[in-house]
Amino acid sequence: MDVNRTLSIEIAIDEVTVEGFGPYDGFALKLALQRELTRLVRERGVPPAWSREGSRPILDIPALPWDGHGAETGLAAALATELYARLER
Numbered sequence: 001m002d003v004n005r006t007l008s009i010e011i012a013i014d015e016v017t018v019e020g021f022g023p024y025d026g027f028a029l030k031l032a033l034q035r036e037l038t039r040l041v042r043e044r045g046v047p048p049a050w051s052r053e054g055s056r057p058i059l060d061i062p063a064l065p066w067d068g069h070g071a072e073t074g075l076a077a078a079l080a081t082e083l084y085a086r087l088e089r
Contacts, residue, residue: 011037018079021064024072032076040084047087059086 011034018029041047066078 011041013037016079018075021066021068021075024075028072029076032073033079036076036080037084040080044084044088047084049087059083061086 013030013034016026016030016033018024041050061079061082064078064082066075068074070077
């Protein structure tokens with residue numbers, strides 16, 4: 001394996017629906033979520049659920065562990081961590 005190879009990762013999020021967390025900037029949340037998921041994939045690798053060509057996972061997260069801090073960035077970090085954990089299974 002070439003350890004010097006540059007890994008290109010592209011994560012596209014079509015839609016994010018978040019209810020019960022008050023007002024937020026949807027565009028900022030989407031961008032922050034894409035950044036955070038990209039970071040997790042770079043650090044931990046591609047989850048098995050994403051390894052299939054054309055995979056488009058849809059997940060429902062009934063309860064999200066988020067302390068309310070960090071606005072869109074904090075919410076995106078909590079979402080990304082939970083999404084990644086569910087896709088690792």
